[in-house]
Amino acid sequence: MSEVIDDEGSLTLVSNDGFQFVLPKKCAFASKTIRNMFNKNSGYIEAKENCVKFEDMRGAVLEKVCEYFIYKHKYSGYSGQVPEFQIPAEMGLELLTIADFLET
Amino acid sequence: MDTASRRPGQRSHVSGPNSALTEFLREKGIDTSGIQALSSARARARNEAAHRRSVAASLEAAEIGEEIDEDEEVGESSASAARRKKKVSKDEDNDEEMLDVEEEEPVRTRRGRASRATTKIDLKVVGKRKRKSTTVKDTESEFEEIEEEEMIAVRATRTRKLTKAQLAKKKAGEQRKLEEDDEFNPDNFLDPALRPVPGQIAFCAECECRFTVTPYSRSADDGEGLLCHTCGKKGAPAEKAARKKKQTTRTNKKSAARAILDGDTSNVKSLQEICINTVAKYIDDVETLGYIGSHNVDKISQIICKNRRLNGETINLFFEPAEHVLRFYDCSGISSDSLRQIAAFVPTIRRLHLNWCGLMKDECLDYYGTQLKQLTSLELYGAFNVTEECYIRFFKNVGSRLTEFAVKDTSRFKAAAVEALVDNCPELEVLRLHTLTFIDDECVRLLTGLPNLKILEITDSQASIKDGPIIDCLNTFGPGLSELTLNGCKDLTDATLDAIHSSCGRLDILNLDEAELLTNDGIGKLFTEWSLNYGLKELSLRNCTNLQSSGFARIIDHSSRTLERLTINRCKDIEKDAWTFLQEFTLPELEVLDISFVRCVDDAVIEGILKVAPELKTLKVWGCNKITESCALKEGMLLVGREADILA
Known part of the structure; x- marks a missing residue:
């Protein structure tokens, strides 16, 4: 099955406590999981609605994930010194499971 | 005294009468020879400088030709300095007396130099006193006859009119020269003999206030004199920033080189990597890892082992009851009992990899042999305390279940252990014998009894x-x-x-x-x-x-x-x-x-x-x-x- 992915425009990520984050698709596609959802051929409803709801993600964690997407988009391919991405220590493990799920 | 007990180079404890100070220094174990050498070098340098200055001054004096009152003050201070110097050299003389006979020769020459220096300083004093009151005739007058010329030169210095600022400038210039030689200003180079004594009073080149010279005093930007503490501090932030910048570029270069060696190509780490690094950093505060995927557990294990943070506490985090694979890359801080717990907490383990487990004892491996019923693969690196008999018992217990075995860095894995391995584990497919002392032809020939072997590694055997x-x-x-x-x-x-x-x-x-x-x-x-x-x-x-x-x-x-x-x-x-x-x-x-x-x-x-x-x-x-x-x-x-x- 071929990939038909449109990375123009933006999408919305929703946390389980109702926070919404709107960000460019290009950035969010740093996650392979989200990218696969938006493959038109795989027929996910998320692709039609341009909106992904994460039932097991708190707003605070999803915010950090979005921050990472922007960070990655900004610095990938940049040859200079890249600033470190800061994660609060207490969020480390939770974010790790989520990063594992998102394949990012 | 027994001649045999007298070793060469040993200082004899026989000495003549000496002063209270000498006695005190000796009691405190203070060696005065270094101080002596330093002070005589300093005195010599001062005299040379004074001489140079006097020559220059006599030229200038002809032009200016004015008298000043401050002169006396200056003269006074230099005179007292000279007196101080004299006292020091006297003390030194006393110290020398307690030195060995063997040292007599060099000491004598040093003393000669020191007294010569004292003489020159005395000349200055004489010159000054003469000017102050012509009626004074003292014993020092004999020097006048001996070195008339030099005295005139010295007097020229005294008669030379000096303002405070000029004086400060001169002094500061001298100090600057000295400081340049010091490690704080390595770029500059100056006559080390002109080193200013920290503790001296100087005048700031910028605000002209009086201050005490320290080894950390900075020189002014234009090179004219020293700066006081307050003025020196003003320039510090810029300098600090420059140094920091230099350091960061160096670190950047270093980290780039390290990244190449680590095979790290992408400059943006994945979120998983960042999280793993964070978790590894705070591993001591983690209560449980929870379900984060076994490859992530392995990565955390790798990182904390690399940082040498795996210990009796942190190892517990990795004991997931149903785990099949456990790898610890640096067990050097883990006791045999903690290693034993692996088998107690995770009996389902199939593959166990332990690196640098030097604390492992026989009972631990025995316990693995009996407790780990599903174990098929074992890698033991650096378990040098485990005896050959224990390996033999282990192979008997594990039997044909074992398909992979690797052992590294031990001198106790010999032919008998190889024989037990071949006899008891015919299903073995992977065998790695790494840096073992006693793997020789005989051992290798025994391996012919392993028909199923797919991977054979024999690395760096000493035989x-x-x-x-x-x-x-x-x-x-x-x-x-x-x-x-x-x-x-x-x-x-x-x-x-x-x-x-x-x-x-x-x-x-x-x-x-x-x-x-x-x-x-x-x-x-x-x-x-x-x-x-x-x-x-x-x-x-x-x-x-x-x-x-x-x-x-x-x-x-x-x-x-x-x-x-x-x-x-x-x-x-x-x-x-x-x-x-x-x-x-x-x-x-x-x-x-x-x-x-x-x-x-x-x-x-x-x-x-x-x-x-x-x-x-x-x-x-x-x-x-x-x-x-x-x-x-x-x-x-x-x-x-x-x-x-x-x-x-």
Whole structure:
């Protein structure tokens, strides 16, 4: 099955406590999981609605994930010194499971 | 006194009468010889400077010709300094008296110099006093007759009119010169004899206030004198920033070099990596890891082992009851009891890998043997306390369940243990014997009893291993072998290559590092008409120094389609024609190539390799000094060890 992915425009990520984050698709596609959802051929409803709801993600964690997407988009391919991405220590493990799920 | 008890160089404790100060210094263990030398050098320097100044001053004085009152003050201070000096040298004289007879000669010359210095200073004093009151006639007058000329010069200094600022300038200039010599200002260079004594009073070149000189006093930007503490501090932030900047560029360069060595190509880490680093950083505060995926657990284990943070506490985090695989990469801080707990908490374990488990004792391995009912694979690195009897018991307990076994860095794994392994574990498929002291021909011959062996590694055994037993082994399990690593078996010859040629049809990985006796013809013959074998995936011939272009051509001819990793490190006889030959092939699978110390490699060769090997990811070129920075490289490929990168 071929990939038909449109990375123009933006999408919305929703946390389980109702926070919404709107960000460019290009950035969010740093996650392979989200990218696969938006493959038109795989027929996910998320692709039609341009909106992904994460039932097991708190707003605070999803915010950090979005921050990472922007960070990655900004610095990938940049040859200079890249600033470190800061994660609060207490969020480390939770974010790790989520990063594992998102394949990012 | 017994003559034998008197050792040369030992100081005799017999000494004459000496002063209270000398006694005190000796009691406190203070050695005055260094101070003495320093003070005499200082006095000499001062005199030279004074002399130089006086000559200059006498010239200037002719022009100015004015008298000032401050002069007296100056004279007074220098006179008291001279008196102080005199006292010091007297004390020194006393100290010298308690020195050894052997030291008498150098001491005498030093004393002579010191007294000469004192004389010169006295001259100054005389000059001053004379001017103050002409009626004073004292014993010092005899000096006047002796060195009339010098005295005149000194007097010229005194009569010279000096303002406070001028004086400060002069003093500061002197101090600056001295400071330049000091480690705080390494760029400057000045006469070390003019070193100012910290504690002296000087005048700031900027605000002209009085301050006490310290070793940390800075010199003014224009080089004219020293700065006081407040003025010196003003310039500090800029300097600090410059130093910091220099440091960061150095760190950047360092981290870039480290990234190349670690094979780290992308500059943005994945979120998982960042999280793992964070977790590893705060591992002491983590209560439980929870379900984060076994590959993530392994990564955390790797990082905290690398940072040497695995201990009796943190190891508990990794005990997931249903886990099948556990790898600890540095168990050096873990007691035998904690290691034993692995078997108690995770009885389901199938693969266990323990690195540097030097604290492991017999009872721990015994416990593994009885408790771990599903264990099929065990790697024990550096368990040097475990005895041979214990290994034998372990093999008996585990029996045919064991399919993989690796042991490294111990002197207690000998022929008897190998025999027990062969007798009890006939299903063994993987055997790695790494850096063991007593693996010799006898042990290798025993391995013929393992018909199912697929991977055999014998690395860096301290005993010599000859062709015979290896050939016997290859005749038994050669057809099934997929990996053969005989790293550091220096006594192997072409006979082994013949055996490999005739029996090892399924071989994927061949490592014959350091086998220096292999000839070019032998290697060539191995790869000529080797239709039995489809092609090697990995070949390492590090330091097989006889390999030449023709042998290399045979290798490429046979395995070019399949090779993924190729190491011909230090095969120095490979000439340029080999690389020309390479152009006729493609190496579609090649990912890692090590051509370090193949001296003929230059930019053109690298570019040629990149053309024929599209998948190449890592290229090691240590010691190929013909490669320049202008060599065209591919995006995403890692070039490790290029001299131009390192030296730049």
